[in-house]
Amino acid sequence: MTPPHDSDRSHLEGLIARIVESYHAHRHTQHLDATFLPSRARTVEVIEVMRRIVFPGFFDDRRLTGDTISYHIGDMLLELRTLLYEQVRAALRYTENQVERGRGDACDHCDEKAKDITEAFLERIPEIRRLLATDVAASFDGDPAASNTDETIFCYPGVDAIFTYRVAHELYNLGVPLVPRMMTEYAHNETGIDIHPGAQIGESFFIDHGTGVVIGETCVIGKRVKLYQGVTLGALSTKGGQAWRGRKRHPTIEDDVTIYANAIILGGETVIGEGCVVNGSVFITRSVPPHHTVGIKEPELTLRSRPRKKVAR
Amino acid sequence: MTPPHDSDRSHLEGLIARIVESYHAHRHTQHLDATFLPSRARTVEVIEVMRRIVFPGFFDDRRLTGDTISYHIGDMLLELRTLLYEQVRAALRYTENQVERGRGDACDHCDEKAKDITEAFLERIPEIRRLLATDVAASFDGDPAASNTDETIFCYPGVDAIFTYRVAHELYNLGVPLVPRMMTEYAHNETGIDIHPGAQIGESFFIDHGTGVVIGETCVIGKRVKLYQGVTLGALSTKGGQAWRGRKRHPTIEDDVTIYANAIILGGETVIGEGCVVNGSVFITRSVPPHHTVGIKEPELTLRSRPRKKVAR
């Protein structure tokens, strides 16, 4: 409980000065005198309210009944509208200020645009529900270990990640900066599944286990596609860096494809044709015609005999 | 701070109606008029109380002494019993209602069964501790970076995931639905290690680093087995989906096997024999006889010279 040490005030002042100096030296790693970024905590709240609207009764601490559900949903929609509007507005203002630093926070057209985007998003909720219903059905059909669809909604990280992606993707389509990415990073943190909100993914999508899955920004994925843990749908090379911005860098996966664990598929022109199966650990940079199975030749393995070790049991 | 927009009441009513409609259209993605699911927060509490019973003194904020430990453990056991009983009862009632929707919540034999299961689980705690003691010893012996066993209990995600699995596996064996899976998904979320509670795993088990490890429901794993990050012990194909329920779909790993990072071993009839070493990134769908090392032939790699890039430093 004793103070750590006699504070050498002038020494401390020197250190503070050097740190503050480093704020001037490396300006891109400080955010002083600047507009607020959207709030991470509030963005998570948006996701959690959406979850309870989209899957009513699963994550609530009150029993909900069909008779009275419209009061509950109505109230949550109003809450969602307020929360979402604020985050969208903050993101628009932030972007505006990026372009022209020091404009101050006021931005009337940001506010107007945030209002329109919020309304447009709310309209999409029934469609989001429709898509997720197909995803949930796919998660149950695809996993013999699942007892029923309730279990997949309640426990499966894959369903969690796809839910978050579907919400973030709508906001991405509506032109909201930053917030969609914050949402999918939240899901990435929780599930280990990293889906860029810009990816286009068809209905009945299922990811099993999921840790390590990466789905890039310009991926196009068809219907009834199934992925396992560790699958990467990525860019061939990013050595060009920012020069590649906006171009299709990630593969196209057609309908009814299954991709097993740790497979890596790279490149914007790579197309995995309809009905293909990609085996685990496969590394692909070229297209595969429809209705093929792609795998590693098994004889590649080496088998070397080992001496029997004596183990004390 | 202004309200986002003049609310168009009739418009909002229309939207709410459409959302409520979608609850009728896609019934498997709502949980209205239904029994409560077990609570996620309470299930996590069960795990955390168990952790403090099983590893006393590591995660407590009070110093515990051998002299008086029985008061502390006694009190925590009573707390555990109450918590666990409630979650088990909720899971049994939920499953009962799944079979026969609308039966209401009362279920006398559920309560009786929950009581018996809770008692049986408590009896298993000394055995769980015995098994975990072997796992902790293995984690220290197997990792030169570990300074002592305390460090592995306190910091290692592998020990954390195995602890949770051992607890969930006992409940799985006792026939508890949903709750064991919720427990291992909690560990999956925290550690990136996904062990199905149905897997059978022998003593002295160690997972190093662990992110991306998947161990399927019907795996059988012997003693002194060691896994690295990204290892999958999975099913060959799940195209059959729910038709595969209950059959052995995942491999058998015999005693004293080591499996390096990202290796994938698939299939219910695949057996990795005693004392084998499976190298990293290997993909296996057939059995390996005891005492062999399995690897990828190194010459498979291609080596292509690159121009020296000039880098401004």
Place this chain on the structure above:
Amino acid sequence: MTPPHDSDRSHLEGLIARIVESYHAHRHTQHLDATFLPSRARTVEVIEVMRRIVFPGFFDDRRLTGDTISYHIGDMLLELRTLLYEQVRAALRYTENQVERGRGDACDHCDEKAKDITEAFLERIPEIRRLLATDVAASFDGDPAASNTDETIFCYPGVDAIFTYRVAHELYNLGVPLVPRMMTEYAHNETGIDIHPGAQIGESFFIDHGTGVVIGETCVIGKRVKLYQGVTLGALSTKGGQAWRGRKRHPTIEDDVTIYANAIILGGETVIGEGCVVNGSVFITRSVPPHHTVGIKEPELTLRSRPRKKVAR
């Protein structure tokens, strides 16, 4: 709400006795009558205060201005000093007691050493900021999906993990036990990226997506290196276990190397030369000369035609 069951007091007493007994039987899985371990919650606080000192304005709930920032930083430095001193002291005392159990908590030279280490760490903050500025620039240059450097500081798990590593590495260099490892395990839990605090990593380091990355204790990594998700820089074999302690077991990666997803590079004598590119899923245990690309020969893949399945859409 009824009590679970008539408690059989003598039965309960028996169970408690058996559990307490198991504390004597397996002494390495209890921590009774022992010095406190450093606190996990407080160690996380150290990281979070550091984050706000190193990236001012990104994670604060108040707008910070350049004019007055020195008050804020000064106050946070004082808080950091107190927090860090306590954790370092606890770790030193713990280690001291490991050597000689039962010495009690007092340890005057621990306190003195903790004071010196804390001061030395504070001095390093400007340098930590300088290194991170290069990392952040690399993360933006390397990812076409990033809109600006703010986004990478705010959202990228790779930047988060490298930040935590750079803090932990300084404490590792100053000889602090346990705490650096607790820090990087916290980042591992949050991001799925597991960097040992002992690794040596040059400036402008970037990890994209990151889930499943493992970087071992004795790795040496040059400047401008870029890793993707699932990359392992590990030890060849750890069968020797604790006998390998302190020896170089992990590879050396020279400047300007890029390593794609799921590649595995093992061994203390393995050197990936300057300017190399390692393709995804490659498994390497031998050195690669500078300026080469290493990959799997693509023809290794098997392509097998599949019958067209009829799918009801």
Place this chain on the structure above:
Amino acid sequence: MTPPHDSDRSHLEGLIARIVESYHAHRHTQHLDATFLPSRARTVEVIEVMRRIVFPGFFDDRRLTGDTISYHIGDMLLELRTLLYEQVRAALRYTENQVERGRGDACDHCDEKAKDITEAFLERIPEIRRLLATDVAASFDGDPAASNTDETIFCYPGVDAIFTYRVAHELYNLGVPLVPRMMTEYAHNETGIDIHPGAQIGESFFIDHGTGVVIGETCVIGKRVKLYQGVTLGALSTKGGQAWRGRKRHPTIEDDVTIYANAIILGGETVIGEGCVVNGSVFITRSVPPHHTVGIKEPELTLRSRPRKKVAR
């Protein structure tokens, strides 16, 4: 951080035994092996939800609009119904068990009765609002320091205490045990105003400042009555104790009476007639006819000259 002292286990055991013994010796100060009491925390929640239903927009963290208010109120009513039902049921079960210890928790007619009471209470909300509207108007009319009625709803402890009383009084009338008293004790704790839920109080009631006000169980208070801090409307003597149960022990205050600070009015047959004014500090145990002012004769005061003290300023 050292443990307080070598624990003398047998000594501690002796102490515990003596404490447990005292649980047997003084049975009315323990509550072991007994039905749960209603929850204090949940009862406070009932009050807080009611507050937001009854005074919408004052205590919410979201802006509410007239257009959409019915969703919000509908949802809060459903929440209130669940919360209140549980507390009422617990109180009925508790009372039932008081009569016949050891009956266990089940009590079907308690559940039925709790349901009826809850419904009946909800029906009374519009009337509670009507009464409170008169109270709020009275609080503004009666206090020149109040700027508007908003301020009295938002800040005045008198309004807070009367609100809580009006809610508790309805439950008291419906025969709910314990819970109404818990509610008014909560208000007592917050405001220093102690109104027994059994008191009968007419509309347009105002208490200014309020600390120390006590209004007994069998008080009858008319319309437009105004009280100041420290006023007691109590029983003449309670030496008879429990023998007085159920009899009118507290005074009747007719319409349009004002009672100033610290006045004490005692006795079940004491009636303060319509339009009276009772001055501060008056002590009354007999009735006062209508339209009189009651006070202490001012000459009763003694005035004694004091020497001028020199004060160092």
Place this chain on the structure above:
Amino acid sequence: MTPPHDSDRSHLEGLIARIVESYHAHRHTQHLDATFLPSRARTVEVIEVMRRIVFPGFFDDRRLTGDTISYHIGDMLLELRTLLYEQVRAALRYTENQVERGRGDACDHCDEKAKDITEAFLERIPEIRRLLATDVAASFDGDPAASNTDETIFCYPGVDAIFTYRVAHELYNLGVPLVPRMMTEYAHNETGIDIHPGAQIGESFFIDHGTGVVIGETCVIGKRVKLYQGVTLGALSTKGGQAWRGRKRHPTIEDDVTIYANAIILGGETVIGEGCVVNGSVFITRSVPPHHTVGIKEPELTLRSRPRKKVAR
């Protein structure tokens, strides 16, 4: 856990409609479609930050040292400025909207004025500290039960209430609506001492015990005045209600007066002269010349002999 009852949807709808109707009927007890009120939680934060600025080291969880205190105070001042500005602005906007409902939230001159008020308040902090130093000294000098001044700052409700009053009074003088009253009601709730922020109170003021003390809006109190619990300095009659707004309604207490418990002093023209002592329970509505003691004649008491009761001990 069963739902309380089959919800009769149409019945519920009727009830909701009636409640919403009552929002229209009694418009002054709802706050729909209206500007936000200042936040109670944030106003409490302002008080708590001020407490730590004004009494540094008493309520902090970190040891503060004279050497480095300016960083801490500087940082807290910046936080206070942000917090206070927001609450003052909200109060000004609210008041503006009171006058002209429906103007919306924007109010440029409110923002300007809030900024000026905030700055002016900050300037007053050293003077607030000077006054409180005299109050604290008075609390120690006046109470033989106090061991030192630290104890009175740390434990005495009187010091707590005076501190809050001195802060609120500055804001009252600067013309801030609502917020000062919210502050003193917070202190009233905590201490039972109700001081209107408009009262004028000289230095070295002390209130002992304090529960039930009321000091009205237009009181004028000199230096070195001491009050005991239950003292009222109030208005003679408030029957006129709002007609009395703005006039001096409460007494003047000159320097060096002591007023004992439960004394009531009423009226705007009542002056208690310098150096007077007012005894407990006295009721005064007329002025008292300087240097007198005012009391109740003791013979007023009645003494009636009682029969000796037999008490079973």
Place this chain on the structure above:
Amino acid sequence: MTPPHDSDRSHLEGLIARIVESYHAHRHTQHLDATFLPSRARTVEVIEVMRRIVFPGFFDDRRLTGDTISYHIGDMLLELRTLLYEQVRAALRYTENQVERGRGDACDHCDEKAKDITEAFLERIPEIRRLLATDVAASFDGDPAASNTDETIFCYPGVDAIFTYRVAHELYNLGVPLVPRMMTEYAHNETGIDIHPGAQIGESFFIDHGTGVVIGETCVIGKRVKLYQGVTLGALSTKGGQAWRGRKRHPTIEDDVTIYANAIILGGETVIGEGCVVNGSVFITRSVPPHHTVGIKEPELTLRSRPRKKVAR
């Protein structure tokens, strides 16, 4: 959301300097460079743990049974011992440092003494329970509004205040500085009842309603005494201030006395004899012989007729 104003850095610096200056000018209202005070939050924890030990089952969220209660009590005693030891030690160190500022925190005999005091306190718990059992019985016997003793333990502020006093009084007797006062101030804040921990109070003590009760440090109160709200047992005059320290300044109340609301009894030589009844609002500074009733002569009241006001109803 815009920053309040362009910060004038030099202006701010001036203000900070003036505030810091005021810390030097008024040294008794800062606590810099000083030993920690005991923690208020931790002292409240001591009280709350004691409450659950002394009234088991009333305030717990788990059902406790007689069979297993010793584990629960044992564990809580161990927790209490740790908590109390730390607060007592802090208070002793603080007092030590008061005497000799700058001695640093170490104080070996403080630690020793804290240990002895803690043990001595624990021994007193059965006696505290015995006393409280008599108080609880008195609270039920004395209040016709109470349904049973459970209700008084659960709801009555009088029982709450007496419980806290009895705990604090033991610590006061054991010579602990500051902490007992912090405890009774906590109860004062919660209940409005201010009992100095130094007062001596016999068994079967009851305070009804209680707001405004003050019981001074040197009061001596017999058995079966009953007080109502607003009663003061105080000092005659405290003009002498600190000169009165340690002398008997407060009255003696003998066995079986009842004192009604707002009565004030002052002076260290004032004795209210056995079996007396003191009526409400009475002001006494002289002794009363046993077995008398003391009251105000009722004819003192003035009755003045008032014109009938017309009230619009």
